Amino acid sequence: MAKERLSRLQKWILVEAYKKGKERESKFWETTLDTESVFWLSKRHVYLEYFCVGNRKDVPLRNIIVLSWNINKLKKKKYILYHSVSGQIILTENGVLKAKDLLNVNKKDHRQKC
Numbered sequence: 001m002a003k004e005r006l007s008r009l010q011k012w013i014l015v016e017a018y019k020k021g022k023e024r025e026s027k028f029w030e031t032t033l034d035t036e037s038v039f040w041l042s043k044r045h046v047y048l049e050y051f052c053v054g055n056r057k058d059v060p061l062r063n064i065i066v067l068s069w070n071i072n073k074l075k076k077k078k079y080i081l082y083h084s085v086s087g088q089i090i091l092t093e094n095g096v097l098k099a100k101d102l103l104n105v106n107k108k109d110h111r112q113k114c
Helices: 008-026 043-049 061-076 093-105
Strands: 040-042 080-083 088-091
Touching: 008 040, 008 043, 008 061, 008 080, 008 088, 008 093, 040 043, 043 061, 043 088, 061 080, 088 093
Parallel strands: none
Antiparallel strands: 040 088, 080 088
16 A cells, blocks of 8 residues: 555646646647657656746755655656656656546645645
8 A cells, every 4th residue: 555655746746747748649749759758747847836946946955855756756666757867757657547547536736836
């Protein structure tokens, strides 16, 4: 059961990446990679939308550590792939399924209000 537990930030990352991917699909996003590649999110987007920080230099060290820890946890659970150079968080097939499940179970917004 503990392996299935996700923090609020982890849930937000999965759901937000899924929602952004659906937006890209609806706008006829063309990709040469597999279909899951439209389900991605940038680290910068997480800082802007979840932590409400506009500039990378303004991000408190605590938030950087929290995000890194959560990304590593999601990678260990095989929900995401993370490209450290580009800062992209890409949902895997398991991540897409988990995001769909989270959307069906819990309809409320996981984002903190700025």
